[in-house]
Amino acid sequence: MRRFEPGETVALRYITRADSTVGMTWPARVVRDDDELVALWIPEGAEYRAWHRPPGEPRRLGPARWRRETLRLMFPGRAHSTWCSWEGPDRAFRMYYVNFEEPFRRTPIGFDTNDHALDIVVWPDFRWEWKDLDEFEALAAQGVFTEPFAAAVRAEAAAVLAELERRSGVFAGEWPRWRPPAGWSVPGLPAGWSEVPPEPWELRTWAYRPHLAPR
Template sequence: MRFEPGRLVVHRNVRRGRIGWVRPARVVSDDDRGLLIWIARDTPVASEVHADGRGMRTMPFAEWITSPSYRSAHARWSGPPLLKFLPTGAAHSVWWFSDEQGRFANWYVNLEEPGVRWDDGHLAGVDVVDQDLDVVVRPDRSWQWKDEEEFAERLAFPEHYWVADEAAVRAEGKRAIALAEAGEFPFDGTWCDFRPPPEWAAPPALPPGWDRPPVR
């Protein structure tokens, strides 16, 4: 399954059959290397929150997993425009962050289960399982792990956590780190100067079907 450049798709994180977050994006390219998507500033997004409005990262995981109810909170992407690359078959994606002037700031390796695509005709998307541990790679290709404490906290609840193999997650991170240290694709400068077509403005609202049942 390939997506046409320019098509609006939704990138969704799935946690045990529930949608953790959803972000509409435009397809930049989709080829043998993988799927490249663009999220504009102010794009409408949604994320799962506790019934009282708190997000999963603002409360102890032990409390989150015992909550009797959750809901979707709608907002706008408040960060800078974001480029995301999902390499074919890889258990991670690579994100390009920029500063307020639109200049490349850093790469971000988001460790996740390989995306599963779907296409309903009127809307398509890719569902991943975010594995929480990440790697920040600076322009000089130095790096650091991110969210290690959060990762460790959740691993203490294996019956509720969606990550089953800590070693596999870290090994995937180390594979991406090795590419970054060597300056190999996609850490070779590719897409660091990307600029979207001017007509790729943020959509006015989440597209109908964004909350369809996950495929994972």
């Protein structure tokens, strides 16, 4: 599929583990799309789709507002992305947020992936901490994540922490100074964001036991 041009609006979709349907979805503007990096800008206030569970009802997707300016850095073939975020009128850099996830796949309207629960928060002074480690380990213990897949996610996390220790890759210091081009407006979800068929991950049957996945 074609590459996207800087400034184009795309949909970044999470494809559910349980039944491979479209789940959480964000609108984003493309900053960069090449063999080394896909960078997507999601500004504060962008309307996206998030899961809601009204009392006594099944969960469903509904509109929500993104709370913090985010530049999402995704690497072809890698099982994580790194989110740089800023807050306040002076755009103070808040943190790097490493999200472990399926390698992204291209669609006609953007990119598909899904979250692996595990995250690492890296503060501006490079202190770091796990996020949702208990949830990840519980999914592995319950068999939702297979043993080989859980081991692969842990190995990906170790590789990221090695980059952090070396201050290399996204941690080299350039991204906190990034700014969106003047005139970029808040993007909306492109037409067809929920109708375009999901692009499947070819290793899902190796990684997940869908019948055990929470819905």
